Amino acid sequence: MSETKRPVIAIAGLACETSTFSPGRTLAPAFKPKRGVEIIEHYGSFIGPGTTLGDKAEWKGALIGHALPGGVVTRDAFEELANEIIARLEDIVSQGPIQGLWFDIHGAMCVEGLDDCEAVLLRRIRTVIGPETLVSASMDLHGNVSRELCHMTDLITCYRTAPHVDVKETRERACKNLVELLKSGKGRPLKAWVPIPILLPGEQTSTRLEPATHIYAAVPEVEKVEGVIDAAIWVGYAWADEPRNRAVVVATGWDKDAVSAGAEKLAELFWAAHKDFKFVAPTGTYKECLDTALASKARPYFISDSGDNPTAGGCGDVTWGLTHLLARPEFKSTSGPTVIYASVPGPKAVEAAVEAGVGATITVTAGAEIDNLHAGPITMTGRVHSIKHGDKDAVIEVVLQIGSVFAILTKLRKPYHHESDFTELNLKPREADIVIVKIGYLEPELFDMAKDWMLGLTPGGVDQNLKRLGHHRIRRPMWPFDEKFGEAPDLKARFIDASSESLGGVDE
Template sequence: MTRIAIAGFLHETNTFAPTKAEYDAFVHGGGWPAMARGAAMLQSMRDINVGMSGFIGEAEAADWQLVPTLWCAASPSAHVTEHAYEKIAGEIVDGVKKAGKLDGVYLDLHGAMVTEHFDDGEGEIIARVRDVIGPSVPLVVSLDLHANVTPKMVEQSDALIAYRTYPHVDMADTGRAAARHLAKLLRAQRFAKAFRQLPFLIPISWQCTTIEPCQSIYQKLAALESVTVPTLSFAPGFPAADFADCGPSVFAYGATQADADAAADAIVALVIGHEDDFDGRVYTPDDGVRHAMQLAASASKPMVIADTQDNPGAGGDSDTTGMLRALVRNGATRAALGVMVDPAAAAAAHQAGEGATISLSLGGKSGIAGDAPFEASFVVEKLSDGRFIAPGPYFGGSAMNLGASACLRIGDVRVVVGSRKAQLADQAMYRFVGIEPTQQSILVNKSSVHFRADFEPIAEEIILCAAPGAMPADTAALPWSRLRPGIRIRPNGNAFAAAALETVGS
């Protein structure tokens, strides 16, 4: 029987974010499933929207014997601590060592992990697994669309395959694609590799694949796949990791080197041709709220605002108060915001009980420039233990645990307060504390794009606002110091070296 070792270790690292990822963050997972080992992986990873789930289903259909080691993930944040990385990577590598004779290995990774001691967290773990299995055993890896792919990752693996949707509704599909490619490798097929890094950073809000230009780019990418080019990926990258290989990339696998090169070069040319389109309007908090209120007066569905710079899916702590202040200051009605992560406020609400009025210093505890706690009195409308199912297309039925949570009301603005962070990408993240999202005039989601999967169908319009946060909507606003020379720090922006010199001279 074909024996395949499987493992997963996912983290998206914002090196400018305020909080690092400790080991415990991977144990409970945040918005991801909790850490699972051995046979438990085959149960907890089943029928959910993660790469490992898709791979397991495809592998079982092929009658492969799976050797599960460890799967874990943590919410995006600053660097993964050395302790956490070495403990998790060590357990995965040790599991592969103990697996005995293997026919292949599958790794479910993110592709944008930076640790306290490695810029390229994925390249390091792929290389460690390669050292164990040797050069002839196939090793395939599924990656996030936001992967900052490095030469080491390409060199040490037989195939890297990235998601094609943002919101990521195809994570399980990508695991299935990895299994299908591994099946080709097991039949002794081998493919040439082509890898290209693009010349400009792409802000995450404009990486969305339900809008242009990415919608048509991915359609054309899929059309280029064939028998001679079995898999082709475009990763727009995660533009908040300050190291040389940060940025968009294209990677292709072909029957010949010429096949792989031609496919990769076609996508590179297509993306570069859309450089002007990787931008769009971002509102200030007050302008965004006033615009939403004006449209809401005659709208039949909620106006949805993305609080994009405090996106916990990009390293924010999900506790900045800029959008809440704008809602209250402008007298918004039938408005709701979530999730504000503040364990102390949630605990105070639980102690006071439903119906109580409490004075709080809410949020604003991450030390973000221009942000501060919001001090006011709130009515405790609803309490929850934070456990619920998120059935929307992004979380895909995952069990969520935000810890002690509450719905707090100030005027006619309601705030979802939780104790653990996860970006608001599912309508259930309002409903679990008694807020019906479809009945609101304005919804403010601490997310950049993933919320679109579940909220576009109920939204009158979606707008982006830039309140203070850890993930600037404009990538040029970040204090870059270690990018590769020449990469433009935003579409049509300055090249990195020029930007660094201007900073020094200012």
């Protein structure tokens, strides 16, 4: 590569963590696509003009789309967005050759009628950008890396924290590694891929706790070894039923022995600890969580209504948790313990609350429009406590006070991760007795607010009890679905040749 000519790098990708056990479907608008210069502006902090990476390459945005986790993506939605990606890449290539592609994905998207859809998308992209263009992928550690996806990338990395506090750093690392690879002129690095027969939810693999803490702490140590470019561990995505879903390690670099040893070290650390993974907090039935919270002096006491977590793929409109909460006698009176519940979508209920106004007493019905497998719509009579317009996810939010419960109702589903999500609704979570959120592990701001908490093992599309969901397409044996293995798994590194036309074998 010329010292004076900057490489041209295109950006494309689709991201959506999707549960195949959720009855919902994800449509094209949910991806909120960004195109062309919008992408450069979105990632301007590290590839924009004046930044180190921005000045070292010419970045050209095709299309990216990041949807809130949910149900399976419809085939029509995928084809619509994939076709636009291809068309936009064709336009970029028509203006001159490109040397690199940043593949901006999550890695756990499922599409109707397709397995391994990120690999399908990248294979289509390769027909436009050509086999010689170097591709660097950035992913969520809850994504899945099939042999084919590894085959079609040249560099591939993922987050190293859960909860994810290194999202920007990971994307920047993927871009930095690509720029440096292009600058080196060395061509394609070696890639060692190791599948591990473990499939656990994020709530058992948080890097806040052991054994994930020491396993992920080993990643940068492997990366520091001479001859290694990057190392990454994927936990995999537990709530989809595809053959690719499992834990995986990938290491890339120039020294075959170092890359192989690094990948195998990480895989062996993961497998050695497979029986040690526990939930990130005390768990219990919903009743047990409420009983414990009421008996505790810790305030606020947080409870995760985990089965319908919208940031893991739940529909967000399961009413099971709110129904059982409102049935408890402790919360029937306005003088009872203060409880905040987030949240249940109900467009018509929200419309009625907006029409009635703050302070009005109304009777509305909400929820279970998509996921009614566990409970039907819930009818409530309460006082409109607050109304907020303009949220990027919910669009409109209202708070309905029923007894001592402040239930958040939304026009569209929304995750509640920040203190401002509550305070902007005239709620004071730090002063509440109990805060119940549809979430798995608590995101950092919630974790900092909670004086104590429990993980409720509630039903929904992302049920933490994996064995009752009914997986039948994942590879077996697989921990924890199978607790006895005839022999130890093969954790030897498989070197994936990105330059060959075929995979040269099955996706082991």
